[in-house]
Amino acid sequence: MKKILWSILALTLMQASTYRLQDGTTDLRLALLKYNGGGDWYANPTALPNLTRFCNLHLGMALNPDYATVDVGSPDLFNYPFIHMTGHGNVVFSSGEIQNLRKYLIGGGFLHIDDNYGMDPYIRTAMKEVFPDLEWIELPFEHPIYHQTFDFKSGLPKIHEHDKKAPQGFGLLWEGRLICYYTFECDLGDGWEDQDVHNDPKDVREKALQMGANIVQYAFTGSEVKL
Numbered sequence: 001m002k003k004i005l006w007s008i009l010a011l012t013l014m015q016a017s018t019y020r021l022q023d024g025t026t027d028l029r030l031a032l033l034k035y036n037g038g039g040d041w042y043a044n045p046t047a048l049p050n051l052t053r054f055c056n057l058h059l060g061m062a063l064n065p066d067y068a069t070v071d072v073g074s075p076d077l078f079n080y081p082f083i084h085m086t087g088h089g090n091v092v093f094s095s096g097e098i099q100n101l102r103k104y105l106i107g108g109g110f111l112h113i114d115d116n117y118g119m120d121p122y123i124r125t126a127m128k129e130v131f132p133d134l135e136w137i138e139l140p141f142e143h144p145i146y147h148q149t150f151d152f153k154s155g156l157p158k159i160h161e162h163d164k165k166a167p168q169g170f171g172l173l174w175e176g177r178l179i180c181y182y183t184f185e186c187d188l189g190d191g192w193e194d195q196d197v198h199n200d201p202k203d204v205r206e207k208a209l210q211m212g213a214n215i216v217q218y219a220f221t222g223s224e225v226k227l
Helices: 002-013 047-059 075-079 095-106 120-130 188-192 202-221
Strands: 031-034 068-071 082-087 110-115 168-174 177-184
Touching (some): 047 188, 047 202, 068 075, 075 095, 082 202, 095 168, 095 177, 110 120, 120 177, 188 202
Parallel strands (some): 031 068, 082 110
Antiparallel strands (some): 168 177
16 A cells, blocks of 8 residues: 555656646646534635645646545545645544544555644544554754745744744654644645635735645655654
């Protein structure tokens, strides 16, 4: 399973020229995680298409802009090297979903969780069920995820203000590999949305998309960092 997943990553990095569609993209997509519990997993519907287009333009990728939606417990999870998760409220994983997500992440997958405000206590509980032996680690500003194509010397940009707290980026590491990156007090995904959704200034949206591109690039290239 891990070998298959990393083979997909390698094909993508080579832009998978033999698998290009008529519009010049490949059929490899970013994916949005659908979960139970009542939280609005479907928030920010324009975010991933905009992030995909930004990555294709600035990273030379060839991702299909039509993102996929995948259930936590679905075997289709393993078709997507990058999974994005967001929302404002409750998150509940069944025992089967816990095992499926754990296998996906251990097998080479990557999960980005973006708290859209109000998700924090629920996602911490849910992910503790997936990895009971792992603790969230706040990533230092020197971590490679902040220094891919775009350089963020002070870590995450602040997109929306809620509790007057600095944005924080937390990670779960499995055998030294960052398998889950959690953006908190940031609202990164809001900054990926169409401009008229939140009326964010151009420079704020640009920073959000740049940081998003860094996360995608990091997830697709992989890196083992001991913290």
